[in-house]
Amino acid sequence: MPPRDEAEKKEKQGRPWLTIALLLVILLLSGGYVYYFFFGGSRGVTAAAPAGKQMPVAMQKMSLEPIVVNLADAGLRRYLRAKITLEYSEDKLTPELNERLYRIRDTLISVLRSKKTEDLQNEDALKRELLTAINAQLIGGQVQGLYFEEFIIQ
Structure with missing residues (x-):
C-alpha cells in the first residue's frame, strides 16, 4: 500500500499550481471586464470605417435667444416661451446661420404665433x-436637428 499513498501525495502536490493558474486566469479576465466596463474598452481608438459605412460626423450647434410669442387661441391670452437649439453637421453653415439669424427668428416667431395650444401637443x-x-x-446647407431647451406655455 505505500506506493499508492506516494502517488496520491504527488498528485495532490501538483494541484496547487493548477489552482494558482486558474486563479490567475480568473483575475485577468475579471480585470479585463472591469477595464472595459469602466473605461469603455477601445473608445479612444479610431479605426477605418468598414466599406459602405461612414464615420459619424461631428455635429455643430447654435442656441438661439429665447422666443416669446402670443398663441392664436381665440378668447385666451396664452404665451409661449421657447428656447431652441439648432444642430447641423456642415461647418460652412455657421456663418450663414449667423448672417440669416434675423430671418430664422422671424420665421420661428411667425410659425409659433400661428399655433393654438392644442397644436403644440x-x-x-x-x-x-x-x-x-x-x-x-438657408442656401449653403441644412439644419438636421431642432431641440427645445425651454418650452413654456402660460
Whole structure:
C-alpha cells in the first residue's frame, strides 16, 4: 500500500499550481471586464470605417435667444416661451446661420404665433414644421436637428 499513498501525495502536490493558474486566469479576465466596463474598452481608438459605412460626423450647434410669442387661441391670452437649439453637421453653415439669424427668428416667431395650444401637443410634428421653415431660409446647407431647451406655455 505505500506506493499508492506516494502517488496520491504527488498528485495532490501538483494541484496547487493548477489552482494558482486558474486563479490567475480568473483575475485577468475579471480585470479585463472591469477595464472595459469602466473605461469603455477601445473608445479612444479610431479605426477605418468598414466599406459602405461612414464615420459619424461631428455635429455643430447654435442656441438661439429665447422666443416669446402670443398663441392664436381665440378668447385666451396664452404665451409661449421657447428656447431652441439648432444642430447641423456642415461647418460652412455657421456663418450663414449667423448672417440669416434675423430671418430664422422671424420665421420661428411667425410659425409659433400661428399655433393654438392644442397644436403644440404634437412635439415631433412641430419640430418638423419648424425645421422645414428654417431650411427654406438657408442656401449653403441644412439644419438636421431642432431641440427645445425651454418650452413654456402660460
